[in-house]
Amino acid sequence: MNQYLSRFLSLPVLASEHGKGVDSLIIYVHWLMISLFVGWIAYFFYAIYRFRKSKNPKADYVGSKTHASTYIEVAVAGVEAVLLLFVAIPLWAKKVDKFPSASEATVIRVTAEQFSWNSRYPGADGVFGAQDIKAVSGSNPLGYVVNDPAGKDDVTPPMKEIHVPVNKPVVIYLTSKDVIHSFQLDPMRITQDAIPGMKIPLHFTPIRVGHYQLQCAQLCGNGHSTMDGNFYVDTAEDYSKWMAEKSKGGGATTFE
Ligand SMILES: [Cu+2]
Structure with a gap:
């Protein structure tokens, strides 16, 4: 899957050792963005259908009573934290820290x-x-x-x-x-x-x-x-x- 995404993004030819880590990070971030994009588009069409005028002649001033949106938001923030703490920061630390003699x-x-x-x-x-x-x-x-x-x-x-x-x-x-x-x-x-x-x-x-x-x-x-x-x-x-x-x-x- 990752190779297809890498080809789709037309990443430049890779010629360095640490570059693999950089490319992996780019690819993971794009998977996250693709899932957010698909999720938002799906929700957009769901909302258009669910709240159509013929079924909702009167506006509902109470709104959503579930906490689904909070859970989804926390899950997205969790994935972002994992990418930052376990992929991006270790890669950066290795890149700037360990200079060859x-x-x-x-x-x-x-x-x-x-x-x-x-x-x-x-x-x-x-x-x-x-x-x-x-x-x-x-x-x-x-x-x-x-x-x-x-x-x-x-x-x-x-x-x-x-x-x-x-x-x-x-x-x-x-x-x-x-x-x-x-x-x-x-x-x-x-x-x-x-x-x-x-x-x-x-x-x-x-x-x-x-x-x-x-x-x-x-x-x-x-x-x-x-x-x-x-x-x-x-x-x-x-x-x-x-x-x-x-x-x-x-x-x-x-x-x-
Ligand atoms: Cu210049």
Whole structure:
């Protein structure tokens, strides 16, 4: 039954581990809404028939004497409480609580800007080079400290391009250069606002190789609709090849 509803709702392709839980919640909420819809429509037609003029020439000012409506209301609230307490909150707690350690994850810094996405990888040493507001210039808009040794092997792919290996947790530290944007990756069931001045961590594990669309989910200016990005989930070999290609010549000197 759930597969039919999922197909009917045309949920986007699912490519992350935790996404199953998100989809289940969406499906349960829709079952609840479908049953409420059917219930209300049935009651509507029942009321039209039951209180038709030919059988009820005089209005009844007393109304219903049973408590059925109260019981139904309590039952609906009960189902909503179960969904919230036993499905939604545990899913959220797991999603925001248990961050994978940096050593076992692909760690990326993503900086949103009007109207693009910048990504940066820490390179072989696993440490990001420093960023300093004083280093910001026209050719170095994100303020990378050029002489920081930790930054020498950092990798800066072209804008709008992010690669990750499959079946390995991804940790993204998200921020914005200008206004509020939102990092939305539907196949990963991930949406997170990018806020200037904040470094917001998010994590997920991609489980399906593919090329997916990243998009901005926060109206951020005239070019908002063009603020997409290419998110690639590669096999481990393809990812290593790509990373080796992008590492050539050192990353800290390229400010794309
Ligand atoms: Cu945006």
